[in-house]
Amino acid sequence: MRRNAPAKDGTPDQLDAVTLGQFLAALPPEVSVVNDAGTAEVPLRWVEPSELEDPTPYLMDGEFVLTAGLPFRASGSSAAKADGYVRRLVAAGVAALGFGLEPYYDAVPDHLVQACRRHGLTLVEVPASVPFAALGLEFSKLLESGNAQVFRQLAETNRHLMRAVLSARPEHELLAALVQRVPVWAVLVGSDGRVRARAGTAVGLSQLQPLLKKLLGGSGPRVETETLETAGGPALVFGHPLRSTRDATLGSLVLGTERPLTPAQNNVVSSVVGLLELLVRQRTSGSLAPSQLATALLLHPESLSGSNGRELDSLQDLLAQSVSGTRPGPVRVVQGVRAEPSTALADGPVRELLQWRRIFDTKMVELTDYGFAAVTRLKVDESLVAEVEQLGWRLVVGEPTGLPGLAAAYRRASALRPRVATARKSLREEELTWSVTGLLGSDAGALLAARLLGPVLELDAERRASQLRVLRSWLGAHGSWDATAKDLGLHRNSVRRQINGVAELLGIDLGQAQARAELWIALQYVDDAAQAEPA
Structure with a gap:
């Protein structure tokens, strides 16, 4: 139940909650603030009427409590009752107290005003013409409109994050997108303890060492927290480990903020952590299979002859992992030809390489002078061909083959490539008539x-x-x-x-x-x- 705060200082909207100031501004003008405790930016959780002498056991932090003054009419010292009542509300994290006039009081009691000033609680006078239900309804309207705005901003934020992942410097762009939408500074640290990327005004790496030690020493999904003293005052620091599929810590994302994050902001942080985890897995554990396969074939090209079945099985397992498979199976050689010279991506080869790796779900991609070549386990159906053709490319789609037949499959695809370039349409090897004509x-x-x-x-x-x-x-x-x-x-x-x-x-x-x-x-x-x- 959250809402975006208005944009500040010309910066993009940041995801935030409905604040006390926003709520008070939406109320009828007859509702007046008797004591302003300077808590306009405090997020509100709910508006709750209560006539109990001690409602705090039933309250959550951030609530706006409404009372008609019944708790102060019992026997005893009115000043002492008011002081104890306000002290308990403040200890429970209540955001503000609304005092309704009539039927018990025609003005807010002075001892209650003094108690609110003494303990720093915002006090609001609600005239008899404004029922408590109207205040609750107004808060519900704010929540409803805020939810819709949050969903729109979350969708736009996710699109922004996806664009960052496909950029030439995905880690730097992800952190930049994060601090633009959430009020934090961010530092990405590798498993070697070195800073890989940062955004915002962060503390020095030396101050983060105790937190990083806990992140590297722990296991499982977790969030490590600390409070650090900075030039701008105390900062809440959160550490998120970036883990491999086998729970090895591959790096850490450390965030700092001056105040706790809202659920919507935490949602964005979780998305960034997930994307960074995918990137770091791809760079480390996700890249082990292709590098092992390449090393084995460079040093032992005779392995493909099949004379040693155990070695060949091992290579086939590595090939399956390299094309995002879980077990060995047939693969295809796919070659892409640019329909026009301008088809190449303007952002450079890194983004182009990532694009083909994503589309064909494989790490086995080569950029060439004519376009690209890929090894994929996908069948490359018509919808996938249509997606690539819409990008301005034409494909040669090879027949299924195993690891020993890959070189021959590549030669067959290369022989068909001139025909694709001339005809300007994709073709499948299995659909060809194998004759000269x-x-x-x-x-x-x-x-x-x-x-x-x-x-x-x-x-x-x-x-x-x-x-x-x-x-x-x-x-x-x-x-x-x-x-x-x-x-x-x-x-x-x-x-x-x-x-x-x-x-x-x-x-x-x-x-x-x-x-x-x-x-x-x-x-x-x-x-x-x-x-x-x-x-």
């Missing part, structure tokens, strides 16, 4: 046809069709004059004459098998070449 593609095939058959394609339509028909039939009959003559209904000498004429026109020796094979492939793309000719 299937791999070549229509665009490259049309270029081949235009280059090899150009002189024939430049003839008038009738002669072109005739020569292409004879050449296609002759090549399909494996160079047999008789079979071609029978197929076309021509004399074999006529076929020989036309084939010799085509060879001379093209400048090709049709006695060579390679020349005949290339012409046969080019003939499959004649129509594509004709469509590609300029009008």
